[in-house]
Amino acid sequence: MGLFDRLRGTHSPRVAFLGLEGVPHGLIEDEPEVFPSLTALAEEGSSGPIDSTLPPETSACWPALTSGMNPGETGVYGFQDREIGSYDTYVPMGRDVQVDRVWDRVTTAGRQATVMNVPVTFPPQRNVQRMVSGFLSPDIDKAAHPDELRTYLSESGYMLSVNAKLGHKQDKTAFLEHAHETLEKRAEAFKRYVTHDDWDLFMGVFMTPDRVNHFLWEAYATGGSDREAFLEFYRTLDRYVGEIREALPDDVTLVVGSAHGFTTLAYDVYCNEWLEREGWLSYDGDDHGSLADIDDETRAYSLVSGRFYLNLDEREPRGSVPADEYDAVRAELKTELEAMTGPDGTPVAKRVVEQETAFRGDHDAIAPDLVMIPNDGFDLKAGFRPHEHVFDASGPRTGMHTFDDAALLIDHPDAIVEDADLLDVVPTLLTLLDVEYGRTTFDGASLI
Numbered sequence: 001m002g003l004f005d006r007l008r009g010t011h012s013p014r015v016a017f018l019g020l021e022g023v024p025h026g027l028i029e030d031e032p033e034v035f036p037s038l039t040a041l042a043e044e045g046s047s048g049p050i051d052s053t054l055p056p057e058t059s060a061c062w063p064a065l066t067s068g069m070n071p072g073e074t075g076v077y078g079f080q081d082r083e084i085g086s087y088d089t090y091v092p093m094g095r096d097v098q099v100d101r102v103w104d105r106v107t108t109a110g111r112q113a114t115v116m117n118v119p120v121t122f123p124p125q126r127n128v129q130r131m132v133s134g135f136l137s138p139d140i141d142k143a144a145h146p147d148e149l150r151t152y153l154s155e156s157g158y159m160l161s162v163n164a165k166l167g168h169k170q171d172k173t174a175f176l177e178h179a180h181e182t183l184e185k186r187a188e189a190f191k192r193y194v195t196h197d198d199w200d201l202f203m204g205v206f207m208t209p210d211r212v213n214h215f216l217w218e219a220y221a222t223g224g225s226d227r228e229a230f231l232e233f234y235r236t237l238d239r240y241v242g243e244i245r246e247a248l249p250d251d252v253t254l255v256v257g258s259a260h261g262f263t264t265l266a267y268d269v270y271c272n273e274w275l276e277r278e279g280w281l282s283y284d285g286d287d288h289g290s291l292a293d294i295d296d297e298t299r300a301y302s303l304v305s306g307r308f309y310l311n312l313d314e315r316e317p318r319g320s321v322p323a324d325e326y327d328a329v330r331a332e333l334k335t336e337l338e339a340m341t342g343p344d345g346t347p348v349a350k351r352v353v354e355q356e357t358a359f360r361g362d363h364d365a366i367a368p369d370l371v372m373i374p375n376d377g378f379d380l381k382a383g384f385r386p387h388e389h390v391f392d393a394s395g396p397r398t399g400m401h402t403f404d405d406a407a408l409l410i411d412h413p414d415a416i417v418e419d420a421d422l423l424d425v426v427p428t429l430l431t432l433l434d435v436e437y438g439r440t441t442f443d444g445a446s447l448i
Helices: 003-008 025-030 036-044 058-067 102-108 147-156 164-168 173-194 208-222 227-247 271-277 323-339 422-433
Strands: 014-020 046-050 113-116 130-132 201-206 252-257 261-264 267-270 300-303 307-310 349-354 370-374 378-381 399-402 406-410
Touching (some): 014 227, 014 422, 025 036, 025 046, 025 261, 025 406, 036 227, 036 252, 036 406, 058 422, 102 113, 102 201, 102 422, 130 147, 164 173, 164 208, 173 227, 208 261, 208 399, 252 422, 271 300, 323 370, 370 378, 378 399
Parallel strands (some): 014 201, 014 252, 113 130
Antiparallel strands (some): 252 406, 261 399, 300 307, 307 370
């Protein structure tokens, strides 16, 4: 029992969730000597691969993981979303998430939550015990609350994110040095606040693994020159996880998870370039660079990652597809996407999913009509600038997200991680916390 519980005279269960963004379960399972701490956690509790959400993109994944609800409820479908009834797009931030997240439910129950570096949380919520926003936050002064947290992070050299531009260089030395520095400062901050012993839910995310995987995954998978540096980064991450686990009070259950898997990237696939060449998309002039530049003849367009929209009459401002032809035109596009092949004849699509299969909820007005789950190696891009080729093998990234093989590890004897996905995380955390919720509240279910 922690000091916090002794002082308040009650003993409520507590949970710490550590996010390891981009770490696939298969990597942990394949490299037990690199991950002794996580391997021990898996052996003492329960672990397994879980499915992500559609699309498996950070901006869509974390609102789903932290709410237990699909994007049709969260209202966040990816890094770039479309305004209702407009061709304007925006980058979703914390206030665009349309549902309560797990720390909101904990706070409503009269408990305390510390939230650090969770993606899609900017600006930080003032009604939470302490929060530093994650992915896409501008700077610590604006991203941290309250003053004590902001001051500590500023003075300690805490960094919100690794400099991904360094990963574009052929020599990864500077990138890896910055990745290690970012990781170290993140671990120091997490250890400081888990030992504060004044919270019921601690949720902290290590974002750096995702960045390392994007630029070094191929080296790991193929035995390239940076493979050992890749593994050394993960040895360090695992050591920090072990140190945080040791620092946790005895009454805390540890849960560790990632929001998507990873695999080797062979081609960037420019979906709007493909749509243009196949006659689905056209522009109002040669100087185009945004969704607003499509012309009235366009029948379909794409947003990252793998989201396809019909240019539907009465939904889009200049829609060309009549509502009574929606089903037929969507079926035609789905058939063509399923037939799409890469330069070597490999099918690009593992599966193409209809809107009503992937999403449900009050915020589906901006949901894509189709979502492609690609085969490994095909990283689906959007953008509206012209490209010389549909398939580009020359990009700086060598790793890509996958829908399958996210990781979940639960340090609890009654946990069973089987046939699970991101939407099961929040019900599991609330069950461990003894916070009540309705049977139909979430799209997922507790794994306890």
